[in-house]
Amino acid sequence: MNTPICDFVNKYVQKDFVRAHMPGHKGENILGFEHLDITEIKGADSLFEAESIIKESEENASEIFSCDTFYSTEGSSLSIRAMMYLSLIYAKKRGKAPLVLAGRNAHKTFLSAIALLDMDVEWLYSKENSYLSCEINEKELDEKLLSMSTKPVAVYLTSPDYLGNTLDIEAIAKVCKKHDVLLLIDNAHGAYLKFLEKSMHPIDLGATMCCDSAHKTLCALTGAAYLHISKNADEIFTDNVKDALSLFASTSPSYLILQSLDKLNAILSDGYKDRLKTFIAKVNTLKKILDKSGYTLLGNEKIKITISTKPYGYKGYEFAEILREKGVECEFCDPDFVVLMLTESMSDDTLMKIESALLSIEKSKELDETVPEFSMPQRVMSVRDAVMSLSKTVGVKDSVGKVLATANVSCPPAVPIVVSGEKIDESAIEIFEYYSIDSCTVVSE
Ligand SMILES: Cc1ncc(COP(=O)(O)O)c(C=O)c1O
Structure with a gap:
């Protein structure tokens, strides 16, 4: 019998591409325990009834993130489902409607969560003509909440989004507090925000709960994620969080992923903040060089490079193919954009390779084809x-x-x-x- 998945991965490794995409460890042997895959044997604790080593490790992570932090070995997807379940039982406790006001650019996991939990959603649309971004500010949110006859139990927003835009969570959190609604953030792309000079992590900015994919912008293995709960949140969340996670999770959590989260604690608490600062300065320099060379860059995120490719003369797909020929695989491309995800573990040589690849692509005549106008489709069914x-x-x-x-x-x-x-x-x-x-x-x- 053949092994197509293993064969593909092995071939990709041999090509030695720059991995300007997830996961954050970029295929390097940083963690060094890729062979240590065990299960919940005696002494190994149990993820959803944690009382020894996993509990201790989650407490370490909680200390690092200054909140109550819980592990997911099934990505932010699991954390999002658990977060929605927790909002549902909170709604029951407070006699609120199981209604969520959500940014329209929500990841599909949010939809599967509300479908499974039979929750209702009202969408916040962005003025931007984009399905990937939902640039909502505190004033617009305030007006929307004032106008709703049935108050939602929670506001659910994605920040950073796929294109590297972040919302003003601090201002938005104040509005949510004023209206007595929970603020839930899909921070799948923003685990590193905790380690900026001034933390921009959603929990520090006033969110009630958020998910972070530790595998996207930190160097944990794919599938490693957190569910964070603010210390200021109702105790119903921490009391029920393990049940919430296990409701949707596999009964075989990956110990490779758990070990990667565990080891990540050691890495994050050993000079990571300084290394990130140095790395961001290098990315800023690269962004300035690209800007001077005629590139149109989008988003305010520190470690993503989002290129609007049409002003440079290429469709996003086409541009990504050229980059691929030059040995750089991007995280995402569509007709308009190419997104490169970088992490602090990338060497100067790797950044230089990205720079050379981008600078060697000649600017061409601007393409003027635009995205068709997005409308608000009519809802006819839950x-x-x-x-x-x-x-x-x-x-x-x-x-x-x-x-x-x-x-x-x-x-x-x-x-x-x-x-x-x-x-x-x-x-x-x-x-x-x-x-x-x-x-x-x-x-x-
Ligand atoms: C914005 C956003 N939220 C949630 C997820 C789900 O995260 P995970 O892949 O860790 O389950 C993703 C995955 O790409 C994402 O982009």
Whole structure:
């Protein structure tokens, strides 16, 4: 029998590409325990009934993140589902509606969580014509919350987003506090924010709970993530967090991932903040060089490079292919953007390789094709009813007037353009085609 997955990975390793994409360890043997895969044997504790070594390690992480921190070996995806479950039981405790006000650029895991938990969602749309960003400010949020006849139990926002934009969480948290709603942040891309000179981590800025993927911007193994709970939050969250996580999790947590989280604590508390500062200064220098060379860079995130490729004369996909030929694999590309994710473990040589690759691409005539206008699709069914319905896959052209069932979007970025339960209209088709989506799953009559 063949081993296609192993073969692909081995070949990729041999190519020695610059890994300007997740995971954060960039394939280097930083942790040194990739062979140490065990299970919950005697003495090894148990992730969801932690009382010895895992508990101790989670306490170490809690100290580092200055809040109550819990491990997930199934990514931020698991943390998000647990976070939504905790909001649901909090809503019950407080007699609130199981309604969440969420930024429209939510990752698809959020949708699966509310479908599984039968929660309702109202969307916050961005003024930007983008499905990847939702630039909401505190004033707009305040107005929205004032206008809602049924108050949500929580506001759910993604920051940083896939393009490297961050929201003003501190100001937004004040608004949430004023309206007595929880602030939940998808901080999957922002674990490193804790270690900036002034922490910009959502919990330090006033969020109630957030998830961080330790594998995206820190050097833990893929799947390693945190669920953080503020020390100021209602005790219902910490009292129920392990049940919340285990409700959705595998009963076989990966000890490789647990070890990577454990070892990461040692790395983070041993000069990481200084190393990050030095690295960010180098990335800033690189960004200035790229800016001078005619590149249009987006986002305010410190360790992402987001290139708007059309002003430079290329479609994002095309640009990513050129980079690939030069030995650099990006994290994400679409018709408009290329995103490179960098981490502090990258050497000067690696940064130099990225710089040389980018500078060797000649600027061409600006492309003026723009993204079709995003509309607000009409909702005709709850997310849960749509996800749980009988469905069929059809070509996008045949989907007009139908209701989207499952939001089976590609990963990355896994941000749905139309959400389960919404009617697909002509403008959605135009957007699907723009992003080369040729089929979708609709509710069958
Ligand atoms: C914004 C965002 N949230 C959540 C997730 C899920 O994170 P994980 O892959 O750690 O489960 C991702 C994954 O890419 C993401 O981009």
